[in-house]
Amino acid sequence: MTYLAKSPWLIHYDASSCNGCDIEVLACLTPMYDVERFGIINTGNPKHADVFVVTGGVNELNRAVIKNIYDQMVEPKVVVAVGICACSGGVFRECYNISGGIDKLIPVDVYVPGCAARPESIIDGIVTALGILEEKRKNMTNVPQKSADNSASHNQNNQSAGGTQ
Amino acid sequence: MSKQIIIPFGPQHPVLPEPIHLDLVLEDEKVVDAIPTIGYVHRGLEKLVEKREFPEYVFIAERICGICSFIHSQAYVQGIEQIMGLEVPERAQFLRTIWGEYSRMHSHLLWLGLFADSMGFESVFMNAWRLREHLLDDMEATTGGRVIQGVCKVGGVRKDISPEKLDEMLKGLRTLEHELRDLLNVFLYDSSIKYRLKGLGKLSSEDAYYLGAVGPTARGSGIDIDMRSTGYGAFDRINFKPVVEHDGDCYARCAVRAKELFTSIDIIDQCIRKMPDGPVDMKFTGAPDGEYFSRAEQPRGEVVHYIKGNGKRNILRHRVRTPTFTNIPPLVTLLKGVELADVPVVVLTIDPCIGCSER
Amino acid sequence: MMEPQTIVPISVGEVVQKAEQEKKDGCRLVLMSCTKIDDIFEVIYSYEKDLRLKNYRITVKQGDEIPSISGIYWGSFVYENEMNDLFGLNVTGINIDFKGHFFQTSVKHPFSVTITKEDDACQNR
Structure with a gap:
């Protein structure tokens, strides 16, 4: 991936993280690390988002919330699991209320380990995810491949790429 | 009475980095009741004392919350040390105090940024977080971690400065x-911020006291509750006024919160000047047998770690009462009577830390 | 230096009366804490005035009725609902009773049972 054709927006959800990774995700947006230079904006609306950044592991109550946010996002979409808790459950994997990583619930494209994950590695993870996002978009059938792809990502009927479990 | 409607607020909401759910009962635009639902971040980590030995459990205690991380580990180890009767080296106490104040400052700056963002002051948000990075750099240089430090241990600290x-x-x-003064001028003297905040979400001092408010929520209502006055760590040798x-x-x-930033700088200044020489940790044997309520002042208020051991390597019970947990009743009271558009601002003024409160 | 602490044992019947007395003395409620030791549950009520903690301990069995003090300290509902949900204790007369929905966990009353990782309900889903 050498350049970006679009500005990918991300949505962040704190599954059951300790906040450590959450504030590092937010720190990525601020002047020191500044992911906005890649055109990335943190949005609160899943329908506007291309990248789903999840921190923390799945627990009993947020299972439905994660699934709901994921289902509301429009194809193509990528999921980035930030922090070791989102990858595998981390130090909390033995807690009674934690099922484990996010991949127990939704397909994950990029894993960013670390406790707490450093902003540099989060940015690296998100940029990797953007490559996957571009790939997924290309692989979507009935999407016009050349020019005129303004409407491409709005095609909601297509479920061939990504897909839900 | 006009018709009542219920608006769900959260768990995924643009102003909240963390999930809390409130059912807001509205009459027109006015909130008449707020019903909190928590548990979105509940992990059940207190139960891990059965699986982790007490020196190792410090890492779990630190991960109760990634913002107040250092003070959680400090409160936990000082409870263990108190039960075991360990005399921790002076230098370690001073270092803990310094790191504790650093984490208080980074938390307050983080909050000021989010608070500005909730009012639509995006550039102030960016500026507050830019200044916060200086503190995190110092944290990283001295402990090795930005937000989770892992530097506290039973009997002292792992690193010296x-x-x-x-x-x-x-x-x-x-x-x-110097830079903070510029930034805080906006929060303290800007006319539009004053217009937005003055008189909004009033909590009387009696309510604050009996509903269990702690930290800046209580101190904003004229109640002088600051656990640093109990003199834990090195605070008994430091002059400061809440x-x-x-x-x-x-x-x-x-x-x-804005003014506490300067108090913290002053405390760190005094600590550095009075810093004694000597070792930073000590050896110990045995295991805690007894119980203690270890209290410390977090950025959000008083935290209580109740520790009960029975002389085994795994302690019997570790119970954390975090500041946000006890600030929930004042929040529910505060929300009654505010306009819907003010709800995000009012919720943020108690500085909710959901990761803490649900453990 | 750290303060010395004592915990005074009281009977379940005295809970409300003590709370009233503490409120009259101008104490605030710091926390209610519950511990399971073998078959019994210890509940500790901590009040504070002028940075001095006053602790009272009651011991109950599963199913015993504990009167709520939320009539005196309105904010105690968070602790009492927590005791209901995590320990399965029967606290009666709470002003805002969530009826077991304050903390929703994969295991009912997780702190009152022994959980091994293999049969953990949430782990295997």
């Missing part, structure tokens, strides 16, 4: 103080 680095930190703080405001509105709570 060289005198040269201490001087450098002090110089850095002086520069930061910041107390009397209006009890959103502006007062914001002002408490």
Whole structure:
């Protein structure tokens, strides 16, 4: 991936993280690390988002919330699991209320380990995810491949790429 | 009476980085009741004492929350040390105090940024977080971690800070103080912020006291509760005065946090000047047998770690009462009577830390 | 230096009366804490005035009725609902009773049972 054709927006959800990774995700947006230079904006609306950044592991109550946010996002979409808790459950994997990583619930494209994950590695993870996002978009059938792809990502009927479990 | 409607607020909401759910009962635009639902971040980590030995459990205690991380580990280890009767080296106590104040400052700056963002002051948000990075750099240079430090252990601390680095930190703080004044002028004197916050979300001092408010929420209502006054760590050798405001509105709570930044700089300054020489940790044998309520002042208020051991390597019970948990009743009271559009601002003024409160 | 602490044992019947007395003395409620030791549950009520903690301990068995003090300290509902949900204790007369929905966990009353990782309900889903 050498350049970006679009500005990918991300949505962040704190599954059951300790906040450590959450504030590092937010720190990525601020002047020191500044992911906005890649055109990335943190949005609160899943329908506007291309990248789903999840921190923390799945627990009993947020299972439905994660699934709901994921289902509301429009194809193509990528999921980035930030922090070791989102990858595998981390130090909390033995807690009674934690099922484990996010991949127990939704397909994950990029894993960013670390406790707490450093902003540099989060940015690296998100940029990797953007490559996957571009790939997924290309692989979507009935999407016009050349020019005129303004409407491409709005095609909601297509479920061939990504897909839900 | 007009018709009542219920608006769900959260768990995924643009102003909240963390999930809390409130059912807001509205009459027209006015909130008449708020019903909290928590548990989205509940992990059940207190139960892990059965699986982790007490020296190792410090890492779990630190991960109760990634913002107040250092003070959680400090409160936990000082409870264990108290039960076991360990006399921790002086230098370790001073270092803990310094790191504790660093984490308080980074938390307050983080909050000021989010708070500005909730009111639509995006550039102030960016500026607050830019200044916060200086503190995190110092944290990283001295402990190795930005937000989770892992530097506290039973009997002392893992790392020492060289005198040269201490001087450098002090110089850095002086520069930061200068920049902070610029930033805080916006929060304290900007007319549009004043117009937005003055008189909003009033909490009377009696309500604050009996509903269990702690930290800046209580100090904004004129209640002088600051666990640093109990003299844990090195605070018994430091002169400081808790910041107390009397209006009890959103502006007062914001002002408490803004002014506490300077108190923290002053405390770190005193610690560095009075820093004793000597070792930073000690050896110990045995296991805690007894119980203790270990209290410390977090950025959000008083935290209580109740520790009960029975002489085994795995302690019997570790119970954490975090500041946000006890600030929930005041929040519910505060929300009654505010306009819907003010709800995000009012919720943020108690500085909710959901990761803490649900454990 | 750290303060010395004592915990005074009281009977379940005295809970409300003590709370009233503490409120009259101008104490705030700091926390209610519950511990399971073998078959019994210890509940500790901590009040504070002028940075001095006053602790009272009651011991109950599963199913015993504990009167709520939320009539005196309105904010105690968070602790009492927590005791209901995590320990399965029967606290009666709470002003805002979530009826077991304050903390929703994969295991009912997780702190009152022994959980091994293999049969953990949430782990295997």
